[in-house]
Amino acid sequence: MKIDRAEVEHVALLARLKLSDSEMEKLTNQLNSILSYMDKLNELDTEGLEPMAHAQPIHNAFREDEVRPSLDPDSSLSNAPERNESFFLVPRII
Amino acid sequence: MNILELSIHDLAEVYSRKEVSPVEVTKTYLKAIEDLNPKLNAYITVTEDLALEQAQAAEKTIMAGNQSTLTGVPLAIKDLICTKGIATTCASKILTDFVPPFDGTVTAKLRENGAVFLGKANMDEFAMGSSNEHSAFGPVLNPWDESRVPGGSSGGSAAACAAKLCAGALGSDTGGSIRQPAGYCGVVGLKPTYGRVSRFGLVAFASSLDQIGPITRNVTDAALLLGAVAGYDPADSTSAHQPVPDYMESLTRGLSGLKIGVPKEYFIDGLDAEVEKAVSQTIKNMEDEGAELVEISLPHTEYAVAAYYIIAPAEASSNLARYDGVKYGLRSEESSDLMEMYLSTRSNGFGPEVTRRIMIGTYVLSAGYYDAYYKKATQVRSLIRRDFDEAFKKCDIIACPVTPSTAFKIGEKIDDPLNMYLSDIFTLAINLAGIPGISVPCGLSQDKLPIGIQFLSDHFREDLLLKAAYNTEQISEFS
Structure with missing residues (x-):
């Protein structure tokens, strides 16, 4: 067993997902079979190998710090589920 | 007209x-x-x-x-x-x-x-x-x-x-x-x-x-x-x-001087016989057009699915964190506080496959598992990239199948995500290495389903892919 039900619940919370009992059950099984398959990578000795996070050898892409046009507030907020003038509205936090 | x-x-x-x-x-x-x-x-x-x-x-x-x-x-x-x-x-x-x-x-x-x-x-x-x-x-x-x-x-x-x-x-x-x-x-x-x-x-x-x-x-x-x-x-x-x-x-006819690498790891058990035949015949036709065939090896091919299905979900779990119901997209109505809004918005908004990948990605990036999964997969990614670098010292392009079979039935793999992931076996490594690839029709199965051949090249050599694909199109029997 790679991952048990309690761990699936923990990961779901980290990912901000609320899952039903049956979804949790199904996912526990599926994640176990998927993660077991990943064990295949342990056949390879990767000691000392450089990890490759990206396909191109670009590290930093610098540009001049210049003011350029950007979206106006109204367009930026045009998809907001709820807004007040130029602010996004969210449920009470404190 | x-x-x-x-x-x-x-x-x-x-x-x-x-x-x-x-x-x-x-x-x-x-x-x-x-x-x-x-x-x-x-x-x-x-x-x-x-x-x-x-x-x-x-x-x-x-x-x-x-x-x-x-x-x-x-x-x-x-x-x-x-x-x-x-x-x-x-x-x-x-x-x-x-x-x-x-x-x-x-x-x-x-x-x-x-x-x-x-x-x-x-x-x-x-x-x-x-x-x-x-x-x-x-x-x-x-x-x-x-x-x-x-x-x-x-x-x-x-x-x-x-x-x-x-x-x-x-x-x-x-x-x-x-x-x-x-x-x-x-x-x-x-x-x-x-x-x-x-x-x-x-x-x-x-x-x-x-x-x-x-x-x-x-x-x-x-x-x-x-x-x-x-x-x-x-x-x-x-x-x-x-x-x-x-x-x-x-887009010109003739392939003389082009070295085509044929990777043995892409012609394996599980490759449908009709697909194998159409792809091999196309490669043979290309040889008749003047191309030179070279046997090559991409030894880490069999690890591409495992590496990919760690790396891609890891990046997805991070990218999809933005769907939180605040700035755009769905916001679930049934929320009294912020945490509840995140949870119900995301659970109502994402379908089962996206949920599954966010879960895999969050798990492989979480404390205690990062090195075992994510770091390991990115190291294997280096090996896969190196395979291609070595191969392109011997050939200009690589020819291989694009999928192990022709189109499968609706519903056939939907309940078996791992089986679905394995159907991507011939395409994933290309994205991990960042190289280009083209799929072009090269035949029809007995069931009258299209069969594709895939060409791969080194970075920024789309010109070679297009040349190979153009010639394939001219000489294949696909219509």
Whole structure:
């Protein structure tokens, strides 16, 4: 067993997902079979190998710090589920 | 003249002779979509008004003699590429009402070129899937056999292209999502080198793997469409400072001097006999055209699926954290506090495959598992890249199958995610290495299903892929 039900619940919370009992059950099984398959990578000795996070050898892409046009507030907020003038509205936090 | 039979480069010709107007062409496509789309479900949104408006503008451009290659050409755009003022849903419930206030760089380029947007093509939700069954807007059917999947995730783009519901389309490819559906639908699909095409305005799935590319009816159109969208973009810092060649110059007959690598790891048990036969025959035909065959080895091929299905979900779990119900997209009504809003918005908004990948990704990045999974996978990614670097010292391009079988049945793999992931075995390594690949039809199975062959090249050698694909198209028996 790679991952048990309690761990699936923990990961779901980290990912901000609320899952039903049956979804949790199904996912526990599926994640176990998927993660077991990943064990295949342990056949390879990767000691000392450089990890490759990206396909191109670009590290930093610098540009001049210049003011350029950007979206106006109204367009930026045009998809907001709820807004007040130029602010996004969210449920009470404190 | 049968308007729907005209591909992109045919349209450019008839327009320049003023034999038909873009408005008439656009109306003909819109009618075809109206007739067929309710069944095939290739489009999520049909942009009829915009298309007619663009067609009228194209007509003026043509009458003034100022047309470019894409003026008045009706295209489908995969629904995760932002189109200003047009819903961009990513085939997800969470973005159903999202209308981007800006264009992606590729869509802006197409508009400037005078293209006509017929609509937004269906896909697997957030491009996660190999069958187009994971769409919140329902599955797409394969036009060759409606009981089968069109492939995914760019299933709508490929099906629309094959069914002649557009002259060409844009898709995106993170692990095969252009090449595999192109293979299943008998059309041409090109995944450019990572960095060849700007990703600005492409809704992110796995940012180190995603690339936009053309899905077209023939290789000439793929060259045209790639040329129109490729190039450096200051808005995407991962786009490459590389000049864009004239890809049309690659479309010449004859393959003498071309070294084609044939990787033994791609001709394995589990490869369908008919696919194997069609691909091998095509390679043999290429040899007859003057190419030299070289046996090569890509020894880490069998590890690509495991590495990919750690790296891609890891990046996805991070990218999809932005769907929190605050700035855009769905917000669940049933929330009294912020945490509850996040939880119920995301759970109601994401479908099962996206949920599964977010879970895998969050797990492999979480404390205690990062080294064992994510770091290990990125080290294996180095090995996979090195395989290709070594191979391209011996050959110019690699030829191999694009999928282990022809299009599978709708429902066949939906309950077995691992089995679905394994169907991507021949396409994933290419994205991990960042190299380009093209899928081109090379035969038909006994069941009358298309079979595709895939060509791969070193970074930024799309010209070689197009040349190989063009010759394949000329000599294959596929029609």
